[in-house]
Amino acid sequence: MTFYKYQGTGNDFVIVDNRLQFIDKKDTKRIATICDRRFGIGADGFILLENDENVDFKMVYYNADGNESTMCGNGGRCIVAFAKFLNIIENETEFIAIDGLHKAKIEEGLVHLQMQEVSEIESFDNHLFLDTGSPHHVELVSGLADFEVKSNGARIRNGAPYNEAGSNVNFVEQLSAENFAVRTYERGVEDETLSCGTGVTAVALAMHKSGKTKADKISLQTQGGPLNVTFSTNDNGYDNIWLIGPAEQVFKGEIEW
Numbered sequence: 001m002t003f004y005k006y007q008g009t010g011n012d013f014v015i016v017d018n019r020l021q022f023i024d025k026k027d028t029k030r031i032a033t034i035c036d037r038r039f040g041i042g043a044d045g046f047i048l049l050e051n052d053e054n055v056d057f058k059m060v061y062y063n064a065d066g067n068e069s070t071m072c073g074n075g076g077r078c079i080v081a082f083a084k085f086l087n088i089i090e091n092e093t094e095f096i097a098i099d100g101l102h103k104a105k106i107e108e109g110l111v112h113l114q115m116q117e118v119s120e121i122e123s124f125d126n127h128l129f130l131d132t133g134s135p136h137h138v139e140l141v142s143g144l145a146d147f148e149v150k151s152n153g154a155r156i157r158n159g160a161p162y163n164e165a166g167s168n169v170n171f172v173e174q175l176s177a178e179n180f181a182v183r184t185y186e187r188g189v190e191d192e193t194l195s196c197g198t199g200v201t202a203v204a205l206a207m208h209k210s211g212k213t214k215a216d217k218i219s220l221q222t223q224g225g226p227l228n229v230t231f232s233t234n235d236n237g238y239d240n241i242w243l244i245g246p247a248e249q250v251f252k253g254e255i256e257w
């Protein structure tokens with residue numbers, strides 16, 4: 001099997017062209033081993049690019065634990081760069097993922113990925129919860145650089161109300177009016193990752209909803225580099241939401257499937 005390794009602000013993925021449908025998608029153990037950083041290639045997620053009847057391609061996303069999961073924003077940006085590499089698209093595309101149709105474009109080396117509209121953001125005393133294609137708990141903390149993301153993230157991800165189904169957990173510190181630092185504990189990786197695309201999208205909307213910012217273009221500093229999120233507001237919530245950042249092919253290799 002030929003595989004490609006991509007990274008988007010340090011969130012890394014093994015991506016395979018599965019247009020000929022040769023991958024056994026039920027082989028959870030194999031996918032988990034491929035993502036294992038010691039016994040495999042190593043990645044936060046495994047992504048298949050497949051044919052679709054109506055749009056340019058289909059994205060199928062698996063977490064590092066080998067289970068198919070909900071939307072991955074950074075993976076979405078990486079698969080757009082991969083589709084361009086395969087000459088399936090030029091600089092604009094529409095593709096389908098588990099949460100529906102996505103538009104995307106490549107401009108000045110950055111991948112702009114349109115996310116689904118968000119109408120519900122739940123606010124609690126010390127956090128917000130919303131779904132940006134994947135579920136996200138968003139909590140402001142102070143001293144983010146020294147914050148224990150893994151232990152606190154695991155406790156929140158596994159505790160009520162999320163329990164077994166879980167949630168991704170984003171810890172946030174405001175840096176200026178429209179600039180936030182974010183560190184994310186990812187469900188299905190069960191660790192902090194260097195960046196989470198649906199996570200920073202959730203943070204941008206949650207910070208706007210809670211009045212921490214009035215901006216509709218928000219910069220998010222992840223451990224793996226900067227991302228931007230832009231959006232519009234409407235009577236129901238947020239639409240025209242775009243996640244913007246780099247996506248890079250790191251290497252290509254061959255392994256036995």
Ligand SMILES: N[C@@H](CCC[C@H](N)C(=O)O)C(=O)O
Binds near residue numbers: 071074075168187196
């Ligand atoms: N890294 C992703 C999120 C991937 C899905 C997540 N781990 C989940 O299972 O909810 C991103 O960039 O959005």
